[in-house]
Amino acid sequence: MSTETSSYVVENATCTFCGCVCDDMALTVEDNRITKAKNACVLGKAWFAEHTVEDRPFALIEGKEASTEEAVEAAAQILAKARFPLVYGLSDTTCEAQRQAVSIADLIGANIDTTTSVCHGPTGMAFQGIGESTMTLGEVKNRADLVIYWGGNPAESHPRHFTKYALTPKGMFIPNGRKDRTMVLVDVRRTPSARAADIFIQVKPGTDFEVLWALRALVRGGAVDPNIEEITGVSMATLEDLVERMKNCRYGVIFFGMGLTMTRGRHFNAGALLALGTDLNEYTHFVVKPTRGHGNVTGGDNVVTWQTGYPMAVNFSRGYPRFNPGEFTAVDLLAGNEADAALIIASDPGANFPQAAIDHLRRIPTIVLDPKPTPTTELARVAFTTATYGINTGGTVYRMDDVPITLRPAFPSPYPTDEEVLKAIKLRIRELLELPEGAVF
């Protein structure tokens, strides 16, 4: 790869902006800037255009410019002394960096949580109760004749979901593409995604659970409250029609978003949907899938699970992993003034957490790794500038359907990767804690 001013093209590059993780980008690079991103959607184009190498300090310690090494020392000192540190974020970095982050949490007896806890965490909890019938996206492309989206707006949040994976592509058993599929959108408002739908079902806000539970009953031939339309805004005839379509399709799928998981009912909503998907397998083949947002939030779930047994909200204070969402989730720990230091990796709680949690982050020594200045880097005691994953670094990310993909960096960054910074912090903590030779950490 050349770093000269001459332009070159990186084929088969991956866009890590959203959970679709499309790996068919052709990136034209000129003078350390991506000038063209062939195949990228509108979000992807912005992602690639905005990530250039800016002239920023390698690190800031209490707002003053510092070297990466100085910041590593400061971060390690904070973490080695902390009694109840929080490690949080991880959804926009590589699995290689995530593995280092869990290792640090294990080493110092920290609490680790990912952005999953504020997006599809309730889905993860529902999954633990019910399980899930699911698939990789290619099965939808090749087989699905009924595609339902519930509580999400992929036309704006995952623009290529329709065109690359789920709706318009031709597949092995879907020879005519869009013509061979029926698309149903269920949401509380008519979003731009409705334009792509054959059937749009508008649910009164806060009644998704009631609609899902009525569908479960109808699937099994059970009775449903005759006032269901009054309660949910959806007529019995509409529900019955949807049930017939679901039971009689060849391969049905429901993609669902945070309209279910972050509204009243949360994991009950997600659980009702997972259970509906399971029930339908008595009649035909049926699968469901949460439409994950960040580029590697799914990798975070996977890494934290394989290293600890739990997907999020993991606490190592006793020297082994314990899981308790509501107690060990980042928002709860911060808003309850519990954590005494924080290591935030590739996420921006300073912009989107409740005020009480942000206030606490400001009070305690907070360490942040991010390629860009953010509200979180603004409040941090130690802020590292790191290379952007997928644009400047290689590594692994997991698509929303758990398919792992290797990144192809477009151009080099002068800044270190998240993995390099975390590894350096870990090694320094090991020295500070005087760990013996032969330790795996």
Place this chain on the structure above:
Amino acid sequence: MSSSFRIVNGRVYDPLNDIDGRVQDICVQDGKIVEDVPQDAPRIDVDGLVVMPGGVDMHSHIAGGKVNLSRKLQPEDHRFDYHPRTPITRSGTGGTSPSTFATGYRYSLLGYTTVMEAAIPPLAARHVLEELNDTPILDKGYFMLLSDNLMLFKLLKEGRREEFIQAVAWWFNAGRAYAPKLVNPGCGQTWKHRNKQVVNLDDNIDHFGISPRMVIEALVGAANDLGLPHPAHIHCNNLGIAGNYETTLDTMRTVSGQRVHITHIQFHSYRGKWGGKPLSAAVDISDYINAHPEVTADVGQVMFGDATGMTADAPLAWMLRNINKRKWVNCDVENESGCGVVPFIYDPDNYVHALQWGIGLELFLLADDPWRMVLSTDHPNGGSFLNYPRLIRLLMDRDFRNEEVRSVNQKAMEKTLLLDDLEREYTLQEIAIITRAGPAKLLGLKEKGHLGPGADADITVYVENENKEEMFATPRYVFKDGRLIIEDGDFINDHEGKIIYVAPDYDPAIEKVLRPFFEDYYTIEFDNYAVADQYLHRHQVIPTIDKEGIHAYSKV
């Protein structure tokens, strides 16, 4: 510890080198067993103790997509079985699906040093390799699911046999796998089509005009033509269904005369009216295997207590789910496979569960040749690998076995030979065969499973004990690659084991055949599919073997 040392005064059980309890020195240098080391090299005196090669598990589910789904699915499985960190080892959680670190530590605490993950779709190759790299101590590899691969189905349907073999070789290189795995061949494609099933080996696999029998013949043939060190590893059709022993026999006869491995054969050894109440077919299956040296098997013993059904046999997981309608996971993997996960409990009072337990023991006790009937529980399908010491006691201790036989469902025991008080007791040498020498040999790992010069210095030292469960649960020393890892249950060192895989030669022209299929039906780019070296870390390529080697294998 110095790079060379000598273990002295141990009673050595090394069946591959015909050493059966003889007291002799074992010399280690630079991680390998050697003929001799200088007289002044450090000595480890293991007077009176039992020395064996490190254990080898040839069929276990320890890493990858479905294992991780199982971990994620069952917080209750981990909660009371945590694995604390030490100054040198990572923490984790246990249960039937332990976290990666706990898996590596707990296997090595039993004296096992090599484990094969038994079922991974190639699309998830990176995932399994990342997890295996976080599985300490052990050497490890994985078996690649190829029996529902739609591209291979297409080549098979079109009669393009040479391209079929080249495609299989390409896939091994792309995924860095160790052996080809067949799971209920054809089940995935039919399952994804409105949850239908294939039943007979000559059934039509939906849309492809081929049969499970054709898939079995083609993949067994390809593995042997390519000279893979381990042959096709088959989970037969109709697992768990009464009357399925006929399918198992049919499968073995289909490839008669060719080397093949039938896995967790206990689950495939049921007589009885089709789909009804199962009876034991252990005698029928044992008779066939005893008479056919080209066939090898592992048992897939059921042990009472917690288990997790996890399998690429997705319709089987659905069948298990429908028994008690507890939580269930299914995951379809595009063009390649799928999987199912179901928590499960084996109850000694339950007729079917007790019968399964009994059939497993019958298969062990009726096997003429322990080299070809390997110990496994199909972890965690028949129960956790942590049950191995107890299983060994069941095999070595007739009185203990008889007590157990009398304490479980008696109607089930009446359908087995176990109430007749089978006399056989496995010897230490036979245990060494079914837990290390045999599986190493069947895997084609020449540096594993023995203590002769050239072997990896993976060594386990046990304290002889009347109670064989205690003996095999608590080795005194475990060495990996010549490093002392465990002493009396404590970790002295951590260690990174290596990834083991094969890389058979292939004609690059096959990529021109495969690429259009990927462009049409996959959602990941063909050029992004093959796994790069960055996922291998410490690794070893096991060479393919020639025709003569395969022939010799068939005459064990």
